[in-house]
Structure formats: C-alpha cells, structure tokens
Amino acid sequence: MTSIVWITGASSGIGRALALRLAREGRRVVASARNATALEALAAEAGPNLSTLPLDITDAAACEAAVAWIEAEIGPVALAVLNAGTHLPTPAAKLAVAPFRKLVETNLMGTVNALVPALAAMRARKTGAIAVVASVAGYGGLPTAAAYGATKAALINMCEALKPECDALGVKLQLVDPGFVRTPLTDRNPFPMPFLMELDDAVDALVAGLAADRFEIVFPRRFAFLLKFLNMLPYGLYFRLVRRGTGA
Numbered sequence: 001m002t003s004i005v006w007i008t009g010a011s012s013g014i015g016r017a018l019a020l021r022l023a024r025e026g027r028r029v030v031a032s033a034r035n036a037t038a039l040e041a042l043a044a045e046a047g048p049n050l051s052t053l054p055l056d057i058t059d060a061a062a063c064e065a066a067v068a069w070i071e072a073e074i075g076p077v078a079l080a081v082l083n084a085g086t087h088l089p090t091p092a093a094k095l096a097v098a099p100f101r102k103l104v105e106t107n108l109m110g111t112v113n114a115l116v117p118a119l120a121a122m123r124a125r126k127t128g129a130i131a132v133v134a135s136v137a138g139y140g141g142l143p144t145a146a147a148y149g150a151t152k153a154a155l156i157n158m159c160e161a162l163k164p165e166c167d168a169l170g171v172k173l174q175l176v177d178p179g180f181v182r183t184p185l186t187d188r189n190p191f192p193m194p195f196l197m198e199l200d201d202a203v204d205a206l207v208a209g210l211a212a213d214r215f216e217i218v219f220p221r222r223f224a225f226l227l228k229f230l231n232m233l234p235y236g237l238y239f240r241l242v243r244r245g246t247g248a
C-alpha cells in the first residue's frame, strides 16, 4: 500500500506545495485546511493521489474525527505534517490580547489538537512519523513577533520534550524550522526578509529532511545557524545585534 501523508495547512504556501509535490511523487496525500474551495483547486491540480479533508485545527474534536476518518476511509497515516499556522504582528506600541489568543489557539493548541490523535494512532501501531512545523522565530525573541515567536518557541520545546519518548514508542518525531520562505504569509511582511527562500527550494529541503533521520529540519540553513548563534550570545550583545538587524 502507498504510504499515506496527512498535511495540515495544505490550502496555501508550504503545505500546499508539499502536498502537490508528494502527490506527484506517488504518495497518497490527505490535504487539510479550512478553505474547502482552495483545497478543491489543489485536488484538481494534484490528481487522484490527493484527497481533501476540510478542517479547522482549533477544533480538537474535529481533529480527532479527521484522523479517525483518514484511518477508516483511506488507511493508516504513515506521516503527519502538522504545518497549519498563521502570523499576526504584535508590536509593543499596540500590544493587544486578541492576536496572542488567536496565535496560541492556532499555532500551538491547533498543532496539539492534531498531534494528539495522530500520535495515538501511530502509538497503537508502534510506527509512523510526525513533523511539526515551528519556525526559526522560536529560537529567540524578535521585534513585532512576541506572540508568533512565543507559539513557535512552545512548539520547539514541546517537540524536544516528546522526541525521546516518541523514539521509545516507535514514532519518528521531527521539528521543521523554516526561515523566511516566499508564501502568502510572508508576502504580508512590510520589511526586507534576510535569506528569503523560494517555495520550490523550501519544499526540496523539506522533502529531503523528511526522508532523513535527523530531528530538526532547517532551511535556509545559513539563516538558521546565524540565529542559533545569535541566541547563544549574552543578552547585551544579542539585543544590540537584533536592533541593528531589524531597526527596532
């Protein structure tokens, strides 16, 4: 049987491009997102290897039902790519509660809602793989990304916590930390994005990373290493370089 891949956030950007790529490579793909019309357009482009499953990841019961539906109607999920997420800027000068709540509900709790039933199904079989899409913005705080960065830092920490236990359960857990990739999400950014990567190149790196055994998949690598290094510096130097780099 062709192994089944479930991708959340597949109506746009990285998730859509990954779904298309994997379906064209012969994987059996189930594509989820809220926008059913966009998913239908994806299905028309991808052909018979791709099924659509509209889903709002902020609804935990719907996520549980989605995994149950895939397992019953399509087959066992071999790989779940938990990619759905969004960004809202949270500048200190206009700090508000609502964007924090929205990003925590979507990026953190939405991912958890999908992770729990996916892991339960794989745990029962002692096999499967899960990739959680976080961001290099989770490595350390960056101006205007207080809420986004906090949710992505939480995902990174969550995956680090779960990795050894998932290994013992026979489930491969991977963390995906992209830098800037040109998608509808980053098209909204009003600032110049360092090391901006084209979507096709990002999907090349993601597909290669998913096939490998390493825990963290990062792209573009130079930007990720630069940020990792930045986050090892004493705070005085860190904030000086962040101010210089972002103009904050």
Ligand SMILES: NC(=O)c1ccc[n+]([C@@H]2O[C@H](COP(=O)([O-])OP(=O)(O)OC[C@H]3O[C@@H](n4cnc5c(N)ncnc54)[C@H](OP(=O)(O)O)[C@@H]3O)[C@@H](O)[C@H]2O)c1
Binding pocket: 008, 009, 010, 011, 012, 013, 014, 015, 032, 033, 034, 035, 036, 038, 055, 056, 057, 058, 083, 084, 085, 086, 087, 106, 110, 133, 134, 135, 136, 177, 178, 179, 180, 181, 182, 183, 184, 185, 186
């Ligand atoms: N692009 C980058 O530079 C970059 C960098 C680092 C990390 N990331 C992460 O990569 C992931 C994909 O980003 P992208 O750039 O491809 O963004 P995008 O083009 O805006 O796509 C985001 C996807 O998430 C889905 N989504 C959002 N809220 C959802 C919800 N409540 N339920 C289900 N699906 C939902 C959207 O579909 P619907 O609106 O149809 O629901 C869409 O398919 C995100 O987690 C993002 O944080 C991106």
